[in-house]
Amino acid sequence: MRARLLAGLVLVLAAVATAGPASGATTKQLTVTGRIQVLDSVGGTTGHRAYLGLTSGHSAWRLQAPSAAGLPTGTIVRTTGLVSGHTFTAQRLAIVAAPAPAATTGTQSVYVIRVAWSGNAGDGQTSGTIASAFGSAGAWFNEVSYGAIPGLATTVDPTYESISTPSSCDVPSGTDAIYSAAVTAAKNSNPSFNDKQYQHIVVYFPLANSGCAFAGLGEIGGSSVLLNGDITNRVTNHELGHNLGLYHSHAPICHSGSTQVASPPPGACDSLNAGNEYGDQSDVMGGSLYAGHYSASQKAQLGWFAGRLDDALPCAGAVTLKPYETLPGSGFVAARVAVGADATTHQPVTYWLEYRQAPAGSVDNGFNGNPVLPAGLTDGVLVHVTDPGPSAVTSYDIGPSVLDGRPSANAANADFSDAAVPTSGSVTTPQGLTIGIGSHDASGAVVTLTTSLPSVPRAPSAAVSGSGVKVSWQSPACAGTGGGAISAYHLTRVGGSTVDTTSTSATSPGVAGQSGAEYLVSATSGAGTGAATVVPTSAPRITAVDFNVNGGVGFTFDTSASNGGRSIAYYAVHGAPVGNAPAVPDNYYDVTQQSDRHWYLIAGAGRTYDVTIVPVFDDLSRGPASKPVRVTVEDRSAPKPSVKAPTASFTLAGHATARWGATDSGGAGVQSYDLRYRVAPYSGGFGGFVSPPSLQKTSKTSTTLALAAGSTYCFSVRARDGNLNTSHYSTEKCTAAPLDDRNLVADSHWSHSSGAFYAGTLSTASHRGSLLTRSHVNARHLSVVATECPTCGQVGVYAGGTRLATLDLHSASTKNEVVLTVPLSSALHGATVTLKVLTNGKPVNIDGLGVRAV
Numbered sequence: 063m064r065a066r067l068l069a070g071l072v073l074v075l076a077a078v079a080t081a082g083p084a085s086g087a088t089t090k091q092l093t094v095t096g097r098i099q100v101l102d103s104v105g106g107t108t109g110h111r112a113y114l115g116l117t118s119g120h121s122a123w124r125l126q127a128p129s130a131a132g133l134p135t136g137t138i139v140r141t142t143g144l145v146s147g148h149t150f151t152a153q154r155l156a157i158v159a160a161p162a163p164a165a166t167t168g169t170q171s172v173y174v175i176r177v178a179w180s181g182n183a184g185d186g187q188t189s190g191t192i193a194s195a196f197g198s199a200g201a202w203f204n205e206v207s208y209g210a211i212p213g214l215a216t217t218v219d220p221t222y223e224s225i226s227t228p229s230s231c232d233v234p235s236g237t238d239a240i241y242s243a244a245v246t247a248a249k250n251s252n253p254s255f256n257d258k259q260y261q262h263i264v265v266y267f268p269l270a271n272s273g274c275a276f277a278g279l280g281e282i283g284g285s286s287v288l289l290n291g292d293i294t295n296r297v298t299n300h301e302l303g304h305n306l307g308l309y310h311s312h313a314p315i316c317h318s319g320s321t322q323v324a325s326p327p328p329g330a331c332d333s334l335n336a337g338n339e340y341g342d343q344s345d346v347m348g349g350s351l352y353a354g355h356y357s358a359s360q361k362a363q364l365g366w367f368a369g370r371l372d373d374a375l376p377c378a379g380a381v382t383l384k385p386y387e388t389l390p391g392s393g394f395v396a397a398r399v400a401v402g403a404d405a406t407t408h409q410p411v412t413y414w415l416e417y418r419q420a421p422a423g424s425v426d427n428g429f430n431g432n433p434v435l436p437a438g439l440t441d442g443v444l445v446h447v448t449d450p451g452p453s454a455v456t457s458y459d460i461g462p463s464v465l466d467g468r469p470s471a472n473a474a475n476a477d478f479s480d481a482a483v484p485t486s487g488s489v490t491t492p493q494g495l496t497i498g499i500g501s502h503d504a505s506g507a508v509v510t511l512t513t514s515l516p517s518v519p520r521a522p523s524a525a526v527s528g529s530g531v532k533v534s535w536q537s538p539a540c541a542g543t544g545g546g547a548i549s550a551y552h553l554t555r556v557g558g559s560t561v562d563t564t565s566t567s568a569t570s571p572g573v574a575g576q577s578g579a580e581y582l583v584s585a586t587s588g589a590g591t592g593a594a595t596v597v598p599t600s601a602p603r604i605t606a607v608d609f610n611v612n613g614g615v616g617f618t619f620d621t622s623a624s625n626g627g628r629s630i631a632y633y634a635v636h637g638a639p640v641g642n643a644p645a646v647p648d649n650y651y652d653v654t655q656q657s658d659r660h661w662y663l664i665a666g667a668g669r670t671y672d673v674t675i676v677p678v679f680d681d682l683s684r685g686p687a688s689k690p691v692r693v694t695v696e697d698r699s700a701p702k703p704s705v706k707a708p709t710a711s712f713t714l715a716g717h718a719t720a721r722w723g724a725t726d727s728g729g730a731g732v733q734s735y736d737l738r739y740r741v742a743p744y745s746g747g748f749g750g751f752v753s754p755p756s757l758q759k760t761s762k763t764s765t766t767l768a769l770a771a772g773s774t775y776c777f778s779v780r781a782r783d784g785n786l787n788t789s790h791y792s793t794e795k796c797t798a799a800p801l802d803d804r805n806l807v808a809d810s811h812w813s814h815s816s817g818a819f820y821a822g823t824l825s826t827a828s829h830r831g832s833l834l835t836r837s838h839v840n841a842r843h844l845s846v847v848a849t850e851c852p853t854c855g856q857v858g859v860y861a862g863g864t865r866l867a868t869l870d871l872h873s874a875s876t877k878n879e880v881v882l883t884v885p886l887s888s889a890l891h892g893a894t895v896t897l898k899v900l901t902n903g904k905p906v907n908i909d910g911l912g913v914r915a916v
Contacts, residue, residue: 089146091144092145094121094140096118096121096138098114098134098136098137099116099117099122099234102279102282102309115234116141117234122234122239123234127143127155133157134161135284138158140155140156142154161283163283165261167210168210169215170211172215172264173218173263173264174217174264175244175248176192177222177224177266178222178225179224179225179226179227179228179267182267182272183270183271185268189219191293193218195293195298196218196293200216202299202353202425206355206361207364208388208389210364210365219255221247221248221251223244224247225247226243228273231275236273240265261285262287264287264289266289267288272290274288278297282304283306285305287301294353296346300347303347306364308461309347310348311340311341312339312341312461313338315338316331316465316469321469322466322469322470322473322475324466324489325489343436344418344464344481345360348461349478352426354425355386355426357462357464358396358397358398358416359446362414368389370394371394371397374397375511376401376539377539377542378399379510379511380500380508381509381510382394382506382509383443383507384505385504386416386418387419387426395416396414396415399412399414399495399497402592402593403593403595403627408556408580408582408596409627410449410596413445413447413491413497414446414447415509417502418444418482419440420440436480438479440482442483443482443497443499446463447462447463466478467487484499485499485500485501486499486500495512495513496514497509513592514544514545515593516545516586516587517538517592518538518583518595519535519536519538519566522581522598523597524624525600525623530570530571531624533624535551535567535583535595538585538592542589544588544589545587545588546587548585548587549587550562550564550585551565552584552585552586552591555579556581556582557580578599578621578623578624578625578629578653580624580626580627581624583597599626600622600623603620604618604619604675605620607785607787614695615671615693615785619688628680630653630677630679630685632653633653633675633676634650634675634676635674636673636687637693638672639670640672643665643670644666646663649662649664665695669694670692670784671693671695672692672784673692673784692730692731692733693784694728694729694784698785700782700788701732703735703779703791704779704793705777705795706722707720707764708796711843712912713769714800714820714881717766717767719765720737720764720765726783728783730784732783733783736758736779736781737758738777738791739776739777741770743772744836744838744913745892747840748776771800771801771805772798774796774797774915775798778791778794779792798913800881800910801911802823802910803820803824803908803909803911804821804825807834807836809834811832811899812827813825820909826907827899828905828906830900830902831898832906833899835896836895839894839895840890840893841889841913842886842889843914845883845911845914846881846911847879847882847910848882849879849909850876851873854907855901855904855906856871856872856901857898858898859896860896860897860898861896866885867885871907881912
């Protein structure tokens with residue numbers, strides 16, 4: 063969720079500011095390596111403002127760069143562009159390094175610097191009052207985070223620093239100058255101070271004549287905070303929330319005509335209406351007068367719920383919520399209901415439920431002298447929504463919005479101090495979700511969730527299929543109450559066509575080879591079509607390895623079939639070192655390149671790496687990686703494979719188990735195998751090779767195959783290593799399944815029985831001259847399957863009129879399924895093989911005739 067919010071902020075700023083430098087201003091071209099800075103202000107005379115900045119050394123500019131869309135605070139970029147005044151208009155921008163994510167658990171370290179400059183008179187705040195204020199903030203975080211942040215370890219700069227009067231308080235040029243001057247002054251006064259050792263650096267200055275229009279300014283996902291004469295919980299904890307990665311909490315005015323409604327049809331909300339940017343009065347990131355708890359979506363983002371967040375279905379029925387302010391030993395303090403993608407932006411829409419019931423003196427009920435939350439926020443259930451928000455605004459901020467549970471008749475008179483949905487009240491969302499409030503008391507509230515429209519299809523996935531992309535899914539968890547069973551599904555390629563089907567899979571044509579198209583799947587019942595789900599990003603696939611690229615290893619790969627609804631900026635080629643190989647930097651493939659999908663990893667000869675290709679989105683977050691390929695640089699030697707089984711010339715079990723393996727001297731290791739086999743019937747030659755699809759590029763080293771009686775099976779295998787060096791096929795190993803005695807032509811002297819014999823039958827004769835024959839035999843090896851016993855006689859084996867062998871079946875004990883080899887001086891071609899009883903009155907028991915082609 064945070065990634066989507068960050069992307070939203072910067073995208074609109076960039077779109078608003080792409081016209082180039084101001085007319086008439088002096089411009090110069092500049093190439094710099096700098097740090098992205100996303101700033102958000104609160105309060106003061108100008109209300110909400112969001113800024114995208116670029117800092118490099120002592121310079122700071124307002125950044126205009128569509129290609130910087132979504133980059134979080136701390137991203138290091140190298141960019142070339144035009145500088146005009148305090149504005150940097152980027153022409154080219156490349157990412158150098160991503161920032162580490164902000165820590166959202168554990169005691170937070172804070173260093174506070176008090177500064178003033180000429181004309182900015184002191185206001186009486188001392189290091190003691192500052193420390194006390196941040197001690198209060200630490201207690202606030204301990205409660206709000208349920209102990210995940212037990213407090214703030216605050217150090218106040220012992221010196222009241224005097225800095226040069228800033229030329230302005232413009233953001234970011236003037237504010238960065240104030241911040242840098244404060245940090246420099248603190249280091250000069252206190253040489254042991256190291257700003258890199260603290261998670262938050264707070265610069266406090268008096269309000270009088272500061273020239274700053276805000277009460278506070280914080281880096282989103284960064285570490286810096288400016289406080290303009292205000293150290294109350296409502297401002298301090300708001301700005302520290304920005305450092306943790308949070309945005310503002312809104313109160314959208316939604317309307318049907320001139321009448322306000324709680325949950326409107328699409329396009330009927332203005333969530334950035336002046337005065338409502340901070341309109342959620344239950345949340346310090348919104349109406350910070352009350353300094354209330356962060357709302358549920360924010361706590362989920364920060365990881366504070368510790369198993370007490372209910373992921374409820376739209377048709378969940380009754381959901382019980384415990385009071386929000388304290389984590390119970392069991393049960394849930396909040397619930398979220400994902401309802402699918404926004405119809406316009408295709409971003410996910412989620413509703414969040416919470417029931418505020420704070421004890422006296424807690425954050426929501428008079429903490430530290432702050433106002434108590436109004437009764438209209440605690441006498442029902444609060445419903446928030448996270449969604450893409452409006453599509454055309456000048457100051458983009460995707461934070462949670464609280465729905466008005468008691469809308470006024472006139473949209474112009476919206477009042478969010480009574481936003482909780484009361485007992486017996488309900489709201490119905492555009493996705494068909496109805497949230498009804500049942501009983502509630504100090505111990506909890508009961509919420510009923512129903513949906514009239516189908517919920518989203520579940521577990522969608524995408525894969526390249528021929529010239530298109532095949533998307534598969536499961537039926538929705540909720541068919542809806544208004545229209546019976548699901549009657550159809552709809553697969554849409556955004557910007558392309560829609561495929562309607564009654565199946566749970568469909569193929570979108572004509573997009574193979576494109577990087578990350580966006581796909582949506584929705585379901586229809588008699589009540590209508592429900593919201594769509596976005597098909598998640600699919601993993602790319604390495605298809606070839608080439609060692610003739612820049613002294614490293616080159617790769618050809620298939621890009622992701624689906625982008626999961628997010629723009630893929632580039633693919634990262636990542637090599638994880640194996641053994642003592644040194645770490646190597648990622649290399650990047652820009653999706654705008656027109657060349658083949660071929661990129662490389664620079665590494666030293668003989669070094670081994672597990673290489674993956676990973677899609678990277680606009681906000682630097684990463685998608686699913688390809689399956690790893692183990693490569694050793696400059697290893698061009700293929701593995702040496704061999705078939706280890708079967709080893710028996712003839713197999714009586716009716717099946718054979720083939721086993722295989724390989725050795726690899728190059729260092730990349732064996733990656734996969736291709737097994738094949740060929741079959742020759744007793745009366746003919748070998749057919750073509752059979753290559754079972756499940757045994758191609760497989761990591762398996764054995765398989766079991768059913769054998770046809772009288773046929774010879776020969777197995778061979780080839781192997782490839784992590785560098786995709788592929789061997790020739792190995793020497794074959796062969797086995798054969800004998801013909802059963804029922805496959806032989808018997809004269810009238812033979813009798814037949816069943817039992818524990820080969821293929822379950824046996825043919826017996828004791829009359830001299832009795833014959834069993836099989837014509838059209840081709841063989842290089844021949845055997846007879848027979849029973850030996852104390853009274854058994856002899857049998858002769860003939861090919862045409864030539865006796866090949868005399869087999870004596872006498873034995874001291876009875877033995878079934880004995881395989882007796884018949885020597886051949888030359889191969890048989892189309893011969894008639896005859897078994898002839900040579901004794902009289904002694905049984906000859908024949909179980910089968912083994913014929914092997916090789």
